[in-house]
Amino acid sequence: MKKLAFAVTAASGAAAFIANHEADASTQHTVKSGESLWSISQQYGVSIDEIKQNNNINNNIVFPGQVIEIGGSGSQGQESSSNAASGGSSHTVQSGESLNIIANKYGVSVDEIVSANNLNGYIIYPNQTLTIPGATGTGGAGGSSTETPNTNTGGSSASDANLYDWGQCTWHVFNRRAETDRPISTYWWNADHWANNAAADGYTVNNSPTAGSIMQNYEGPIGHVAYVEQVNPDGSILISEMNYNTPPGTVDYRTIPASQASSYNYIH
Structure with a gap:
């Protein structure tokens, strides 16, 4: 049994050496759903602090789809x-x-x-x-939208002022839509009213998520809304939100499985 234990230890040491050697050469890792900095550090045989330092990460949070550099300290x-x-x-x-x-x-x-x-x-x-790449300074005109513009520009139903309560899910979604040039009304009231009020204002509301749409449900006493950051190839969606699993004012990211995605309303 001692010989077997030694063999296992030697094999583990060899695996760790190979993992560290490969990490020193530097590689990129795309974060998968359910992974953490700890699980990734174990996979490559490097420390969490090394990953954080190489990627300028100031906390212990990584997100699905995020590309991080492993190893290659230089x-x-x-x-x-x-x-x-x-x-x-x-x-x-x-x-x-x-x-x-x-x-x-x-x-x-x-x-x-x-x-x-x-x-x-x-x-x-x-x-x-x-x-x-080839930056020309600030305020240039070469930018392009990350999402397809909505045919409904908001008209009188859209607003530049965010009158929703600070740090709430509605406040966050209003800001994300404004950042991507797809304004919405500041008068849709609580989240459980958003689907009906958006439809009344001429927005498309259905059960098909797209990047940039608003996910809406009736959870809790006043419902919840979130911003759809991306739709993944497997049909799952990545959303950003506030005041769901985090305190008001703190942005959180969550992946909704494909099996559940169609059960929510989406405002386009």
Whole structure:
């Protein structure tokens, strides 16, 4: 039994050595639903702190679809040098920013930022560092929307002012729609009234989610709404929301399985 234990230990050590060797060469990992920084660190044989440092992550949260760098401690500096040489720059994502906002700021297109950073979708996260290719400064006109514009521009039903209670789910969704140039009314009242009021204002309401639509349900005493960040190939959806699993004012991300997605209303 001692020989067997030694063999297992040796094999484990060899696996750890190989994992660390591969991590030193640097690789990219796309976060899957259910994964955490801990499970990813165990998979590659690196520490959580190393992953956080290499990806400028200030907390322990990762999101499905997020691409993170594993290993290659010198990759950050090399990337910065490469960016400088190519005339690009880097940008640290601030809370509330979208790819469309950043693209407009630097005078580049959303697709250029997606390509330069090997993003798998249009989701970005606070404190994430993005490479901005060939940036021309701030306020440029080269940006493009990350989502298809809604045929309903809001008219008199849309508003620039967010009059919903701060930090609530309705407040968050109003802001996300405004960030993506798809304004909604500030007078739809509590979340359980949104589907009917949106339909009355001329918005399309159905059970088919699309990126940028509003998910609405009747959970709790006054319902709940969330913003659909992306629809995944398997039919599941990634939503952002406030005041559901987190305190008011804190954005959270959640994946709704494909089997449940069609059970909600979606405002387009």
